[in-house]
Amino acid sequence: MLVPKKKVSINVRIQPNADRNAILSYINGILRISITASPVKGKANKMLLAFLSQILKTSKDNVRIISGHNKRNKHILVHGLNQEEIVKLVEPKNYNPL
16 A cells, blocks of 8 residues: 655745854744855755754755745745644754754
8 A cells, every 4th residue: 555655845934144053933834944054056055955854854855945946935845744743843942953
């Protein structure tokens, strides 16, 4: 029997050039994240995906940007987790910012 693969898209707003990588809030379906990298040559996107994969406890291959590559507002696709699991993992008490 085939088990359907879980995948969820989430809306993310990033703040590049921040003092630290951190989840700032998750309100109204938008995950706000600060990233230390600059938005030059994809550095902030690369760090965002690495940070999200760490927070979500999944492989970097399971997290990808599907739209907003050159914008602060991004649409991220996460494989292997459902919405409830993601919401639980991004709660401030469940992670330590870098």
